Amino acid sequence: MAAMPWRRILMTASCIALLAACQGEKKEQQTAEREHTTSAAPSAGKPELGSWGVDLSARDLSVKPGDDFFRYANGTWLKTYKLKPDQVRYGSFNILRDKSEERVKAIIDELAASDHKPGSIEQKIADYFASFMDVDRLNQLGITPLADDLKAIAGIRDRTELVKIFAQADILGTDTPIGAFVSIDRKDPNRYLLTIGQSGLGLPDRDYYLAKGDRFQKIRTAYKAHIARMLHFAGYDDARAQQAAEAVFALETEMAKAHWPRTELRNRDKTYNVTTLDGLEKAYPGFPWRTAFQAAGIDPAKLDKINVAPPSAIKGLIALFEKTPLDVWKDYLTFHLITGNASYLSEEIDNANFAFYGKVLSGQQAQRDRWKRAVRLVGSRNGLGEAIGQIYVARYFPPSSKAMMLDLVENLRRAFRERITNLDWMGPETKKEALAKLAAFRPKIGYPDKWRSFADLTIRRDDLMGNVRRVRAFFHEDEVSRLGKPTDRDEWFMTPQTVNAYYNPQFNEIVFPAA
Numbered sequence: 308m309a310a311m312p313w314r315r316i317l318m319t320a321s322c323i324a325l326l327a328a329c330q331g332e333k334k335e336q337q338t339a340e341r342e343h344t345t346s347a348a349p350s351a352g353k354p355e356l357g358s359w360g361v362d363l364s365a366r367d368l369s370v371k372p373g374d375d376f377f378r379y380a381n382g383t384w385l386k387t388y389k390l391k392p393d394q395v396r397y398g399s400f401n402i403l404r405d406k407s408e409e410r411v412k413a414i415i416d417e418l419a420a421s422d423h424k425p426g427s428i429e430q431k432i433a434d435y436f437a438s439f440m441d442v443d444r445l446n447q448l449g450i451t452p453l454a455d456d457l458k459a460i461a462g463i464r465d466r467t468e469l470v471k472i473f474a475q476a477d478i479l480g481t482d483t484p485i486g487a488f489v490s491i492d493r494k495d496p497n498r499y500l501l502t503i504g505q506s507g508l509g510l511p512d513r514d515y516y517l518a519k520g521d522r523f524q525k526i527r528t529a530y531k532a533h534i535a536r537m538l539h540f541a542g543y544d545d546a547r548a549q550q551a552a553e554a555v556f557a558l559e560t561e562m563a564k565a566h567w568p569r570t571e572l573r574n575r576d577k578t579y580n581v582t583t584l585d586g587l588e589k590a591y592p593g594f595p596w597r598t599a600f601q602a603a604g605i606d607p608a609k610l611d612k613i614n615v616a617p618p619s620a621i622k623g624l625i626a627l628f629e630k631t632p633l634d635v636w637k638d639y640l641t642f643h644l645i646t647g648n649a650s651y652l653s654e655e656i657d658n659a660n661f662a663f664y665g666k667v668l669s670g671q672q673a674q675r676d677r678w679k680r681a682v683r684l685v686g687s688r689n690g691l692g693e694a695i696g697q698i699y700v701a702r703y704f705p706p707s708s709k710a711m712m713l714d715l716v717e718n719l720r721r722a723f724r725e726r727i728t729n730l731d732w733m734g735p736e737t738k739k740e741a742l743a744k745l746a747a748f749r750p751k752i753g754y755p756d757k758w759r760s761f762a763d764l765t766i767r768r769d770d771l772m773g774n775v776r777r778v779r780a781f782f783h784e785d786e787v788s789r790l791g792k793p794t795d796r797d798e799w800f801m802t803p804q805t806v807n808a809y810y811n812p813q814f815n816e817i818v819f820p821a822a
Contacts, residue, residue: 392673403806407822408679411686411804414698428694428761434768435691439681445771446653450540452772453644457541460640469636470595474602478779480647481640482507484562484624489786491794493579496813499789502614503621505566508559516563526667531556533663537645540656551638558635565623578616587613593625604784609791651771689782692802693759699804700754704821709753716750749816754803
């Protein structure tokens with residue numbers, strides 16, 4: 308089951324400044340967007356204003372402000388700043404993210420320096436991080452953490468068994484042509500809805516398979532070579548790997564033809580097609596839906612409504628499911644299993660995967676430092692991010708800071724209410740609606756009032772691949788368990804240490820994490 312998509316928005320400059328003033332961050336003297344150094348962690352509860360103003364040395368005085376103000380204000384910096392090999396972009400948000408990343412690393416380092424009770428959240432954070440950093444062990448294991456899964460894929464005997472593997476794709480780390488996810492019903496914010504969608508491509512979208520041009524052709528050629536290279540790790544010889552790569556690429560190209568383009572997927576009406584399970588089976592025959600749902604841990608009895616986001620795409624993908632030989636599907640699943648888990652295997656496999664997805668697709672010339680990748684894995688929302696977030700806010704965003712920000716937001720709400728009330732161009736009924744919407748608007752500041760429990764999650768220091776799988780299964784089970792239940796309006800979809808914000812239109816709420 309894919310993670311729930313949410314519309315993200317960038318924080319305005321004023322909100323960034325207000326949050327920074329409240330979170331106790333000791334700012335260094337720095338040139339914005341050009342340098343970044345690390346300071347000692349400040350004590351919580353001591354808000355400080357950082358350095359303010361404009362870096363005048365970034366200007367390009369050869370440009371007139373009236374002609375191109377952006378170039379005038381930033382031109383010299385744009386000409387002189389050199390991206391590091393592990394960067395594909397750099398800006399003010401990267402500076403803030405680097406700061407948050409360093410803080411999380413400091414928290415994990417402190418946890419790693421002490422012994423913790425088995426099963427405690429401190430033990431889980433420290434051991435999950437350590438399991439990713441143990442490169443020597445990963446190099447010794449090679450491809451063996453995937454041995455059972457590779458055997459299961461090779462042993463697929465019919466399409467029923469194939470569908471059962473598809474249904475476990477999110478936990479296994481492989482891919483599936485038809486995906487599903489649980490999210491809030493866009494037309495009923497009080498309930499969760501299962502949505503069926505197109506999936507299965509190893510390249511970003513259909514254009515990479517179908518569009519003309521040298522750039523896309525070079526990527527396709529490199530992608531086929533990448534498929535063959537990854538299949539070598541599963542024991543394929545050169546001839547078999549090349550043949551399988553051609554077949555997998557041809558299959559994905561046919562999938563791409565069935566897929567809707569992004570412009571169509573953005574149409575909220577066209578992608579909202581609710582039916583029942585019986586209706587799904589009648590309108591989309593040829594795919595064992597009940598078998599798939601049960602294998603994914605979904606109780607069909609809870610599926611009173613199902614949304615089919617791109618109807619014609621699903622029909623096209625079902626046709627491919629039926630006519631594609633099982634051996635091609637096995638090659639497809641084998642490739643995606645390895646590439647989807649490469650980061651948790653040996654350096655050889657990891658670097659081979661990065662050579663395509665990092666260098667060829669993204670233009671990133673070097674991987675990020677391993678500790679940074681470990682922080683991202685452990686500290687993400689679909690990792691132990693909320694657990695780390697509890698420690699993070701205790702240190703950098705105490706309750707007093709949250710209270711200050713909530714008071715500030717209420718002052719803004721009060722000012723809006725007065726302005727709406729005093730508008731002479733707005734009619735009484737419109738004012739009534741505007742005031743009702745303003746009253747219903749809900750800000751979430753800093754961190755959630757209710758934290759997720761990880762008590763049932765097992766983390767072992769010597770089992771990275773097992774840890775990743777157990778974390779995936781933990782969140783998968785949480786997601787499917789929502790079906791049939793009312794929506795949780797207290798849930799956050801970013802961790803406190805995330806440098807970003809989002810607006811959730813279903814709940815009319817805006818969320819600003821502490822970082």
